[in-house]
Amino acid sequence: MPDYKSMYFQLAANVADAVDLLVKAQQDGENTYTKEPQDIALLEKLRPNSRRNK
Template identity: 60%
Template sequence: MPDFETMYFQLAAKVADVLDILLKAQQEGEREFVSEEPVPGLKVLPIRDENRDSE
């Protein structure tokens, strides 16, 4: 019979590794975006928080 506990922990470890890779990729992309010269005509729009606006 397969050792499901070991399989589960191996899967959880791999998922954690993938999340670390994705987080690092996001941070690198954000760092590159912030360090570049501004694009003419680019506007930063505020994100509307519907929960705060309805109060």
């Protein structure tokens, strides 16, 4: 008979590892986004009808 308790804990550990990997990937993406220059903000300043220019 399979050891369901062991299988469950192995599955739970692998799911926790996957969640940790996804959280790290999200944090890395957010850090990269915040460190790079924001081209959109620069384009808003160049638009003649932008609300920021008024």
